Amino acid sequence: MIHGDDRSLQAVRARAYALAETGQFDNSNAVQQALIAEGWSNAGRALGSDYARQAIGERCRAAAKAH
Numbered sequence: 001m002i003h004g005d006d007r008s009l010q011a012v013r014a015r016a017y018a019l020a021e022t023g024q025f026d027n028s029n030a031v032q033q034a035l036i037a038e039g040w041s042n043a044g045r046a047l048g049s050d051y052a053r054q055a056i057g058e059r060c061r062a063a064a065k066a067h
Contacts, residue, residue, distance in 0.1 A: 012046035020059035023067035028056040 015038070016031050025031045028047060035043035047053055 008042060009046040012040050012043055013052060015040065016043070016047060016052075016056050017059055020056045021063050023060075023063035025060050026064070027060055028053040031056050031060065 012035060016028075016035060019025060019031050019034055020028075025034065032043050032047050035047075040046070047056065
């Protein structure tokens with residue numbers, strides 16, 4: 001069960017990175033809300049670490065500069 005859970009969290013993080021790279025979101029909180037709206041019930045857990053939030057925030061900022 002732990003391996004399935006890990007894959008599930010990895011899938012949420014991958015989707016979060018993809019959303020962040022669209023340039024439509026200002027920060028990790030906005031990305032998390034979008035994930036929840038898409039039905040990712042484990043979004044909060046997947047993005048619970050400071051590292052994940054920082055990485056998503058950086059991608060949001062980079063995408064905003066690129067667009």
